[in-house]
Amino acid sequence: MLLLLTLPFIWWIKTRTAVGLSAPHLVVATIVRIAVIIFLALALAQPVWNRSGKWISVVYALDVSSSVDPDFVDTAIDWIAASSARGAPAHAGYVAFGGSARSVESAEAIRSVPVSADGADRSIDRSATNLETAVTQVLRTFDPRYLKRLVLISDGNENSGDIMKILGRAQEAGVRIFTMPATVRGAGDSWIETIDLPQGIREEEPILATVQVFSRVATTATIELLGDNAALETKAVDLQPGLNSIDFEIRLIGEGPVTISGRLQTVNDPFPQNDLLLQSITVGPQPRVLYVEGRPASAHYLYDALTSEGMEVKLGQVRDLPTSPEDYEQYDLVLISDVLRSRLNDAQMLSVLTWVRDSGGGFIFAGGESSYGEEGYSDTPIEETLPIWFRVNEKRKDLALVIVLDKSFSMVGPKIELSKEAAKAALDLLESTHRFGLVTFDHSPYWTVPLQLASNKNRINEYISTIIASAHTNIYPALEKAYETLVETEAEVRHVILLSDGKTYPDDYETLLGRMAEAEITVSSVAVGEEADRELLGNIADWGDGRSYFIRDAARVPQVFIEETQIASQSTLVEEPVETTITSPVEAFTGIDLMDAPSLKGYVSTQAKDTAEVLLESDAEAPILARWHYGLGKAAIFTSDVKNRWAADWIEWEGYGKFWSQLVRETMQRHSAEEIDFEIERAGDEAIVTVRTVTEEGVFRVGLEPRLEVIEPGGSGVVLEVNQVGPGTYQAKHPLLTSPDSPYLFRLSADDVDAQSRELFYPYTDEYRLYPPNTELLIAVSEQTGGKLLPEPEEIFDDYGEAASVPTSLWPFFASLALLGYLLDIAMRRAPWFWRYFSSSPSRG
Structure with a gap:
């Protein structure tokens, strides 16, 4: 632009020049020079023309x-x-x-x-x-x-x-x-996409491994699953185009790191490089369960089911329940089934509560006739730990109770006296509206106390005190007499307690007990001493839908009678066919067809607490299975039983073992003061390591400073930088190269945390998964x-x-014009003939 400012000056110079040129000559020369300057200015401005x-x-x-x-x-x-x-x-x-x-x-x-x-x-x-x-x-x-x-x-x-x-x-x-x-490429190829395994696998646990196979075509294949190169299961399958899911039921023997291998074989495989998939998992120890059953003779049903599902079960007595919470640390879960409240002391119950609440223990309480209402576990530490209240506001049942008592010669002495006291104790538990009767027998039966209201207990006790032992034992007529009287009563519950210490005459007991069962009259039996006919008395209880007791010491007779009377009179015991309804489908029910489960034959009526999770309920909407978190641990209750009384059909059901094993695994303790979730996943050719931590109080931990080392397939070690990416969450990344059979080993350590390791296999790139x-x-x-x-x-x-x-630069064009103008100016000054012609032009005009 400065050049343009010189134009007036150039024109003014023309009027002051001393050169002897004609006026026209000066005008033309000046115009050419001005044009050169204009063209130069335009070229220097570098104008652009956008062509379309x-x-x-x-x-x-x-x-x-x-x-x-x-x-x-x-x-x-x-x-x-x-x-x-x-x-x-x-x-x-x-x-x-x-x-x-x-x-x-x-x-x-x-x-x-x-x-x-x-x-x-x-x-x-x-x-x-x-x-x-x-x-x-x-x-x-x-x-x-x-x-x-x-x-x-x-x-x-x-x-x-x-x-x-x-x-x-x-x-x-x-x-x-x-x-x-x-x-x-590989138009007919198939390969193993993933091997899906459950979290937290334990040794010998039956698990479902799902192998996902992608196939380009419909074909037949053989899939072999191996654990540390030992064959687990092999299946021949028909593959369809796309993703195919094949389930394997396997058990892993031994704890610690295990390499799961999936091998695929197909006919005319066009690309065998992708036929092997390797996956590393960590197998934990077998779950350790302390199982205390109130009726030891029936403990084998659940014991066998849990052990067959890969659990280490200690079958203990009530006395084996520790009184110190620290003594429970050797177990993952404690299961108490149908144990009378009176057989547990306060220290035992309080230690269960403390272990669950403060140490994250797992606790399951299974019901039965012994775990009823107010006289049971109401207002105890057990009730505090569980997700239900045992106290239910219901009347006691209308009861007709008949005791059939052996008074043969063999009962002389303490046996008969303790049996009389037991009958009196049972009477004392009854309400005045209940009915009570006592049949004594030797070779013949006698109505010592005819069936009557239990309102005049003093008079009835006098009748009981008159019993003396004599003659031989004959049970059948006495039972028949009790049946003939009870069948005529309209009481809601009609129950017989039979006590004998010796052998009796043979008879058709099964038919008699069958008639009693049809009339809904239940019979329990008590065998006292080694001479008692335990087999017959046990059968009588089974045929009569009652309970069977064997006691060596007659001093226990009163307690047994008290238990039986309490059970019979309790309204919280519901003894009728029960259809269960799933109210909350949870992981514990995975793979179990509860809709196909048989009916239960009874349960303890309870009331769920406000924050309880009821999983199964009865047709009366009473809890059958409920659970909750109690402190750091978990507790669950199954209000029916686990054995051959209320669960008589369940123990024959194919889902029985799986139901209980999965409930145990969902409830049991996770042994670690610090819960660590240590995950390795591959994203392309990069390993992403994620560590999540939770403190004992259940909150995320910060400032953990984990140390992470990776050992590469070649053996070289690299320490990775671990960054905190969120509350209690840490992450690191590491590049990967393919290695056909050797894994990357990741080792994690930190203060106050047990060292852990994980393996990651990368045998071939994802490029070898030849998807359409x-x-x-x-x-x-x-x-x-x-x-x-x-x-x-x-x-x-x-x-x-x-x-x-398209932008076109115009500066070369204007620079060329400036150059031509400059050359023209020189030509005009160096060519006289041009100016002579120019000067003569006017005269020619």
């Missing part, structure tokens, strides 16, 4: 990764060359890509581009498909002045990068992406950018109503 046109820049990006069929690559190169020649774009570019990308000079040059399995020496990495990298390289290859078209030829199965992250840049640059699916083309992704990419899947050549080169704006 239909010029197109096309870049072809061809996927040459391992998953693409080599024959297809050759065909695609020929097509690219023909398409480019036919469309004759203003600019054409060519990119070959896999895990990395590289621009080449021509389509033919793609054939000779260097490739490798790891991208070394600037070669194309064929071990991955990275569409994001490919598009990034294409954006650098375009001629920025023209309309931009990308022809992306790939199977679309990206296993590295994310093309969606780069699409925004492509859209801003005005790139239309046309996609063409590539043919994937991902047309959904290719379509999405095209639609978002205004392109098309499988375009015709003319569609690639269509301008779609768009125009390219």
